[in-house]
Amino acid sequence: MEQENAYWQTNIRLILTCLVIWFVVSFGCGILFVEQLNEFRLGGYKLGFWFAQQGSIYTFVGLVFWYAVQMNKLDKKHNVEEE
């Protein structure tokens, strides 16, 4: 039981990590702080605008794969993966 509890706690920590990054790139960089970031540029893109229309989406893709890989490792470590 304790072993399983540790599994779930780690999972929650991974999810929270994902959601913090998810929030920062979209709501943070793309909406709340867009004006401040627009002072900087990435080629022809204003940086805030880039996060809103490009950067956040790339980050989402990375997050979902990262979470899948971490969870597969965690399943193995705690011996709860599918047979």
Next chain:
Amino acid sequence: MTELKLYTYIAVFGSFTLYFAIAWFARAKTTSDFYAAGGGITPLQNGMAIGADWMSAASFLSMAGLIAFLGYGGSVFLMGWTGGFVLLATLLAPYMRKHGKFTVPEFIADRYDSKTARVVAIVCLIVASVTYIIGQMKGVGVAFSRFLEVDYDLGLGIGMVVVWVYAVLGGMKGITYTQIAQYCVLIFAYTIPAVFISLQLTGNPIPQLGLGSTLADGSGVYLLDKIDMVVTDLGFNQYTTDNMGGTLNMFAYTLSLMIGTAGLPHVIMRFFTVPTVKAARASAGYALVFIALLYTVAPAVGAMARFNLINTIEPSAGQQLEYEKRPQWFKDWEGTGLLKFEDKNGDGKINYVADPVKNEMVKVDRDIMVLANPAIANLPNWVIALVAAGGLAAALSTAAGLLLAISSAISHDLMKGILTPNMTEKAELKAGRIVMTISIIIAGYLGLNPPGFAAGTVALAFGLAGSSLFPALMMGIFSKKINGTAAVSGMCAGLGITMLYVFQHKGIMFIPGTSFLGGMEENWFFGISPNAFGSVGALVNFTVAFVVTKVTGDAPLHIQQLVENLRYPRGAGAAADH
């Protein structure tokens, strides 16, 4: 017959033949085939199918047009419709796959040990899916009427027959393999014109990079800076900073679309088709890659379409196009009534400005931008034909997924689960097919006679799914304590307050004149637009469920054990019946 029409017939009917052939080879033989494709789909296949399932006529036809005219404000759709997959992948999909049932209401029924909860979930599912499907049917009708110059009604009829054949015959299995083909058709159709246009304007063939590049005319000016300059010269808001209804509204709107995405049953259902929890996690990743391919190209399509449109009408500052010299695509779209010119000052030239008094482009429908884009950029006819086939693929694939969600809610959840539990598998399969046929007829009828609220429908579906189903599912997994009464109260409160808010500003059932607070912005709660209210509804849902649990007590022990079991992947068999 013109060359364009010939190509279009080949592209459209060629792709239809392909879908039929696939449906025949992958036809469903068992309820497991019909609802969950036999549980044997690989993550990569499922990712592609989710991509097609998810990207509807709204993504394919409308989104780039919205971005073209909203500029930065259009970002809410880009972030909202992709960010939801992060929520789906981390909060819902793996656990619902572990539970291993066919439908969303079934999961809710098991977790909350309540038939009432199941019925409420069925109602939420049907309301959200039916509002969504009307938009798809309209998309089919518009694409047909514009490209094949058949009647809108006839086009919609053809679309209904096509979906009927492969969805009823193939069930989830047929739909899955057809959706894979449809994804390929729609992504080619979307990116090829974008690559050509990006190459023309910036010399860079990758649209995502082209949008951040300098113009190919040798001026050394960045494309986005040029667009900002051109639109502000005409009196419009600056493209890259044009905020949609304020920061709070953009925030709430994006959040609504995200949780709506995660709560839409026809997307969640697709995660029941893979064999393992591991495969469910991976298919969310693949799905998002396939979706991101279109979603990162869309801002380039939108910006470049806006630029080309203005450049056609006003090739250089102060030099307006003479109406008599307007290009062929202009005349074609005038014929549909979606583009309108009115020579207000009588000089025979087209004056396109922000000021509504002086503006002579009295109507530029946003939905035509993607379809008109290849013609505006003078691309060859076969590219235009491809876009027609792509638009139809996007609309049909989503319609099929929605129909399956609706028919499974009725035949599996309502009939087998509640009304006639002794039904044999064979009878259930037959019932599923009959219900789907009836749903197609109803969807077609609503597409022909859009009940006044067609315009707001797709956005509303997100608000409804996000405020009702998403919180119930999430709490069901992450809290062991929330009980059935709490879930039912939460769903009703979330759905109720969202519908009330939408109705009070847009009219009861969207009938004009029945809105009691008016559509006026000054009456909006903290300036949040009705389409963005789903996030507030979800918050209400969470709060009500929490409070009711505090009052009525924690869920019983066997339910707590069920939740505990959900959280560990071991022991997940293929999705199966009780």
